[in-house]
Amino acid sequence: MVKNKQHNLLATIIVLLFGFVLFYVGTDQFSAFTAETARVNKLVEEKPQFPDVAFEDSNGRTYSIDEFKGKYVFITFIYSMCTTVCIDLEMNMDQVYDLIPKEYIGKDIQFLSISFDPERDDPERLAVYQNLFTNSDGELWRMARIKDQEELQFLLDEFGVIVIPDEYGNFAHNSAFYLVDKQGTLAEVLDYKKVDEAANTVIKILEEEAGA
Numbered sequence: 498m499v500k501n502k503q504h505n506l507l508a509t510i511i512v513l514l515f516g517f518v519l520f521y522v523g524t525d526q527f528s529a530f531t532a533e534t535a536r537v538n539k540l541v542e543e544k545p546q547f548p549d550v551a552f553e554d555s556n557g558r559t560y561s562i563d564e565f566k567g568k569y570v571f572i573t574f575i576y577s578m579c580t581t582v583c584i585d586l587e588m589n590m591d592q593v594y595d596l597i598p599k600e601y602i603g604k605d606i607q608f609l610s611i612s613f614d615p616e617r618d619d620p621e622r623l624a625v626y627q628n629l630f631t632n633s634d635g636e637l638w639r640m641a642r643i644k645d646q647e648e649l650q651f652l653l654d655e656f657g658v659i660v661i662p663d664e665y666g667n668f669a670h671n672s673a674f675y676l677v678d679k680q681g682t683l684a685e686v687l688d689y690k691k692v693d694e695a696a697n698t699v700i701k702i703l704e705e706e707a708g709a
Contacts, residue, residue, distance in 0.1 A: 501683035533671060536657050537686045545655045547681040550648040552611075552641040555623035562681055568608040569684070571621045571699065572675040576614035576668060577626040586672045587630050589692050593674070594632040601703045606639035612667070613649060613660050617644040656683065676702075 547562045547570075554560075562570070573590055575583040589611065594608060602608075610633070612618035618626075623640040625634035633640060643649040653660055661669040674687040674695050684702070687695040 512656075535671070536671075540657045540683060541550055543614060544682050544684070547677050548648070548652050548655055549685070550618050550643050550652050551645060552621050553620060554639045554641040555620050555627055555635050557620045561573060562677070565607045565609070566681075567679050568604075568698070570677040571606060571608045571702070572677060573610045573689070574613055574653070574656075574660075574670070574672070574675075575610050577614050577622055578614065578666065579668070582670075584629075586689050587633075589689050589695075590638075590674070591632050592631045592692045593696045593699070594638060596693070597703070601700075601707075602639045605703055606633070606704070607698070610638070610640045612640065612642040613653060613658070613670070615644050615646070615649065617666075618642045638683050657686075 547687075549561055550633065552560055552564070553659075571590070571593065575580075583638060585673075590608065590610070594602070597606065610627075612623065615620050619642070624635070624640065625641045627635060627638075632638050656675060659669075659671050663669065672689055674685075674689050675683060676685040676687065676699060678684040683708075685698060687698060689695070
């Protein structure tokens with residue numbers, strides 16, 4: 498009877514230890530409790546380079562990421578027909594803009610919203626959409642599309658942006674703030690719901706670089 502109890506206790510301990518190890522490995526050493534967190538951690542670790550894609554902005558201008566060479570670029574991925582998360586995402590981006598000292602904006606950092614719905618988000622539509630947000634002026638904060646679908650998809654894949662179309666012309670997608678450094682490398686992926694935290698992270702980076 499005692500042996501059976503000892504055997505059952507040992508079996509229970511082994512099962513618990515096995516489960517513990519699986520949880521540890523499956524969550525990237527507890528640092529990632531969800532697939533999204535693991536994705537973000539992987540992106541920040543790998544720091545992908547922003548690919549050479551062609552933007553067309555709300556003013557009909559075309560250029561690459563080199564347009565912002567020598568500046569940090571604070572980026573969101575959106576589509577103008579979105580009635581849910583995109584509005585919150587851009588409104589929060591507006592708040593981040595307000596929190597960053599004005600001497601950095603335009604000189605050291607650029608704001609950019611990229612549409613992943615290029616067929617509908619032409620320059621005219623983006624020009625209307627940007628008017629919903631106080632600081633989106635088409636210059637210091639631009640809105641643009643990538644017309645070439647292969648280029649667009651490559652960028653989304655590189656930056657871990659998941660976009661799933663539905664039958665009604667809408668998209669299910671993840672959302673975050675992306676900060677690209679002056680060399681075009683992804684520096685940070687920030688929680689768009691934590692406006693103050695995102696702004697403070699950006700300000701710290703800009704201040705450290707200014708004082709270097």
